[in-house]
Amino acid sequence: MRFDARVEVRLRDGIADPEGATIERALPALGFHGVHGVRAGKSFRLSVDADSADAARTLAQSLADRLLANPVIERATVELVER
Amino acid sequence: MPARVGVVVFPGTNCEYDAATALAAEGADVRYVWHHDPELAGLDAVVLPGGFAHGDYLRPGAIARFSAVMEAVADFASGGRPVVGICNGFQVLCEAGLLPGALQKNAGLTFLCQPTDVEVTSTRSVLTCGARLGQRLTIPINHFSGAFVCDEATLDDLRAQDLVVLRYTDNPNGSVDDIAGITNVAGNVVGLMPHPERASSALLGSTDGLVLLSSLLDAVHARV
Numbered sequence: 001m002r003f004d005a006r007v008e009v010r011l012r013d014g015i016a017d018p019e020g021a022t023i024e025r026a027l028p029a030l031g032f033h034g035v036h037g038v039r040a041g042k043s044f045r046l047s048v049d050a051d052s053a054d055a056a057r058t059l060a061q062s063l064a065d066r067l068l069a070n071p072v073i074e075r076a077t078v079e080l081v082e083r
Numbered sequence: 084m085p086a087r088v089g090v091v092v093f094p095g096t097n098c099e100y101d102a103a104t105a106l107a108a109e110g111a112d113v114r115y116v117w118h119h120d121p122e123l124a125g126l127d128a129v130v131l132p133g134g135f136a137h138g139d140y141l142r143p144g145a146i147a148r149f150s151a152v153m154e155a156v157a158d159f160a161s162g163g164r165p166v167v168g169i170c171n172g173f174q175v176l177c178e179a180g181l182l183p184g185a186l187q188k189n190a191g192l193t194f195l196c197q198p199t200d201v202e203v204t205s206t207r208s209v210l211t212c213g214a215r216l217g218q219r220l221t222i223p224i225n226h227f228s229g230a231f232v233c234d235e236a237t238l239d240d241l242r243a244q245d246l247v248v249l250r251y252t253d254n255p256n257g258s259v260d261d262i263a264g265i266t267n268v269a270g271n272v273v274g275l276m277p278h279p280e281r282a283s284s285a286l287l288g289s290t291d292g293l294v295l296l297s298s299l300l301d302a303v304h305a306r307v
Contacts, residue, residue, distance in 0.1 A: 016190065
């Protein structure tokens with residue numbers, strides 16, 4: 001079976017995120033007030049051939065931890081999504 | 084016999100010629116090593132130069148670390164032989180796990196290309212063994228992701244074991260503890276963001292990088 005997955009890579013808590021901070025600082029100038037905690041990250045879409053949803057999730061998490069994220073500063077979460 | 088130094092070239096590396104020229108001027112026998120090469124036969128030291136390996140796609144060094152040559156570099160390093168990563172090369176070494184920590188986007192989110200003052204804070208590495216502790220050097224940096232980050236335990240370890248070899252005197256990029264370069268416990272693997280090869284001739288505005296490059300060659304001769 002083929003499963004579609006979305007992998008989100010975010011900086012770990014405590015790791016400075018200059019990109020998120022810059023976006024947050026720009027928001028009031030555009031009239032968006034009361035927005036806090038902006039964190040920038042990356043999102044990946046991929047399709048996985050696997051026997052089960054669990055196996056697909058495990059494979060996606062494994063490749064995310066090995067390549068898509070640098071575990072020193074980032075963490076990856078995997079979600080299976082509707083085709 | 085001159086030190087035989089391999090300069091690794093990934094697709095997107097752009098400082099290999101500068102590094103090779105500066106090392107050759109210091110007396111090294113330099114040859115280029117392509118990223119597909121699975122072995123480093125006949126070399127005494129390896130340099131991973133600056134650039135944008137694989138376009139820095141995903142993260143700097145994230146793709147390059149899976150190159151065939153990197154397994155050979157890991158073997159080479161585990162044998163105690165000198166491995167130096169400059170800028171993008173430093174990022175590759177961190178991604179490959181040959182050095183701790185990671186290089187994150189500069190705090191100011193600007194690409195920095197400027198002469199930078201650093202201080203030699205440890206002489207126990209192959210790149211700093213010929214320098215003086217506390218020696219100030221003016222060496223260019225040229226990076227977008229040069230802010231060294233690591234967890235507290237790693238930082239404590241780096242300090243306790245005297246593994247921070249270079250510190251910025253005026254931190255330009257938000258690196259923790261002003262770190263510009265580190266080494267491994269054995270002292271044979273070194274990564275640094277400044278480009279010593281760009282401070283290797285009076286014509287370039289500084290010769291301060293020479294003490295680092297000549298340290299590397301001296302370290303090779305000390306081993307032989």
